[in-house]
Amino acid sequence: MTSTATPQTSTTGPAVFIRSMSKSYSSSSLLKRKRIPALRDIDLEIQRGEIVALVGESGSGKSTLARCLALLETPDSGEVLVNGKEIAGLKGAAARKYRSDVQMVFQDPFGSLNPTFRVEHILERALALHQPEIRSKRNEMARLVSTVGLNPEVLSSFPHELSGGQRQRIAIARVLAAKPSVILADEPTSMLDVSVRIGVLNLLHKLRDEHGISILYVTHDLASARYLSDRIAVLNEGRIVESGESVQLLDNPRHPYTQLLVGAVPNPDRNSTQDATKRAALREKIQRWSTGANLKKHMIDEANQHWVLAEESEMN
């Protein structure tokens, strides 16, 4: 799989290019208004046809990042280019065009499909909106449904007649109806029954392989990030603290936060777990690393684009 990680060569650069993006939310209490930083100084690129996983715990800012890319939130500052075009200030027709090019798959396939319509209506509307030039919608719908691994019979079903996995596949078919170049998948499997999760991950992988779609995979599950993605970016308190080729990164995590996460993933082959003292030591180290005044990216391994955010003094 690593061989496919090499981005498709293109003269037009990466699919997604983010520089110094920040976003904060305001929280007002009785006495004072505070700005709470959700994303701090984010740099992130997704090459064409690349799958990048964004991992972190709840509250780390990973959904905020995806929502900024989906135009559902506006960053406070920074530069975001998608397919070479700045996305700040997109309005009207340009925003609509952008939204069909950058599509989102949500966590909950129970909430994202209108329960009062049949699948065919749901897909037909998406096609009418995004690809009005297609004449034979029926054929196109059958093709979309078979791309996501379902039988054309599901077209006449209502969402409640389908299982969670089938519904998520329909949600993905609807996304494909827009012919996107980028898919933002925010925890797309966390609400599915476990036995069908891997099938949905395999489907995303196939979309990248066969359609060259770039994917941002947002998850808290390191193991699935390693399984699906070419590269992983680890978010901690709104900062990307470490990033690199998936397998290499998780085999040699350098940032204490990544080490803490890796050590906490349940592992059937492990006899001794990370003990409390080790965890406490890592926590203290995370605190020290993240409050450094002079945080810089340090390249660990050029070939795997593996870097870590740290003070110079921590790198020896």
Next chain:
Amino acid sequence: MSVPVLEVQDLTVEYVSDERAVRGADRVSFTINSGEIFGLAGESGCGKSTIANSIMRLLKDPARITNGKILFDGKDVLGMDEASLRAWRWNNVAMVFQSAMNSLNPVTRIGEQFVDVIRTHRGGSRAEALSRAKELLQMVRIDPARLRAYPHQLSGGQRQRIVIAMACALNPRLLILDEPTTALDVVVQQEILEQIRELQTELGFAILFITHDMSLMLELSNRIGIMYGGRIVEMAPSEVLRDDSSHPYTQALLGAFPPLHGPRVKLTGLAEGTKFTDIQDLEEISQGHWVAPTNQPALSQGELS
């Protein structure tokens, strides 16, 4: 280690409506030995919580136990009347529910909730109960001063640890944990599991552990039963299940959690719409390894692209 604390024999639970009856659990049998951690794994709707609730005798209409026996230390649980059930629950078997951290009373201090549990079941003075509560909090590494806190002043992980400590308050012989770490972040999850292990070493209770997360299950349990459609389809010691699973459903569950180390291998889940029907009784294929015979082929796992 080989004295059974709990024996479930041929347990069948039906959810009965006017038109039809749905089997929530179907001829389920297993035993849990003293000090053992037994896991029940399966997906939503497979009947694992139904089993837990039957053991605690917490099933409500329209659920009915239509067949089978539940023996605790040889005593018939299904035959107990209300009074003996009240004396038996919490003293002998305690349960930590799914999202148990929300089961604390939000308007009562933590300490009072401990006192309530301990005095209801064991009597004694308030002061004795409070000192037991302090001991328990120390066991789960929470500052005993937090007994004065209200639940909302504690984090989700802390609340979950308190609920577990409360379940252990009366030294039960069996602890039932129903998805004890769902909705918690991985690091917190690991801390909770560690706490459970420590408490178990210290107090020596047996555990019935219920989850859909196979990695978690393999890490914690001694022996595991896999449930599907109300039936157990495979049952074996953890290592046997990990290395030598035989039922395709077990393999699909195991495959749903890709490994964090080693080469990246393509995994296959269950195909959409795969159903196992008419599941047969378990057969012992090797020492302690029980499998329901099936004509569906085992899943093949190949290299990823």
